[in-house]
Amino acid sequence: MKNHQGITYLEVMILALLCVILIILAIMGIQRGMIYSKVSGVKKDIRNIANALEAYKSDHNEYPLAGEYSLGSWPFVVPSILTSPVAYIPSIPNDIFSPTQWGEPLKYTRYASDAREFQFYGQWYIASNGPDLQWDYASKSYEPSNGIISQGDIFLRQNFYARYKNKW
Numbered sequence: 001m002k003n004h005q006g007i008t009y010l011e012v013m014i015l016a017l018l019c020v021i022l023i024i025l026a027i028m029g030i031q032r033g034m035i036y037s038k039v040s041g042v043k044k045d046i047r048n049i050a051n052a053l054e055a056y057k058s059d060h061n062e063y064p065l066a067g068e069y070s071l072g073s074w075p076f077v078v079p080s081i082l083t084s085p086v087a088y089i090p091s092i093p094n095d096i097f098s099p100t101q102w103g104e105p106l107k108y109t110r111y112a113s114d115a116r117e118f119q120f121y122g123q124w125y126i127a128s129n130g131p132d133l134q135w136d137y138a139s140k141s142y143e144p145s146n147g148i149i150s151q152g153d154i155f156l157r158q159n160f161y162a163r164y165k166n167k168w
Helices: 009-060 158-164
Strands: 107-110 124-128 154-157
Touching: 009 124, 009 154, 154 158
Parallel strands: none
Antiparallel strands: 107 124, 124 154
């Protein structure tokens, strides 16, 4: 009998299966990292807008009224007055998690001190759709421990920002 040196068909198939499994795990890790980086980017954008709102308030003694946007799922957006004539923020960022291909602005609402929502939100809140790309009217906060594409919006309320500015 001849002693064959080499690998068998079964060994090649097992090796190919292991390679496919490793590639799938790598792709899943890359997707998770991309979503985490987008969430971090949206939080940074929201913090920058919050800082601009506070700077605007220190100059004008009130927060700006919301801008209007008719194409999106929420009609009130961060006002362009934050960019000119005084640039409190260089430009108004779009929501990375917009369901439309052209993007929507981040959502913004300002409440009067006698409004019912004032007790919960403070004078304003800024929100993004979150990784599920659906606007939940800031009723649920996005929590990555529920899955990286779990339901919920990424939002910041003025009363929370005032207390935990450096922790959010």
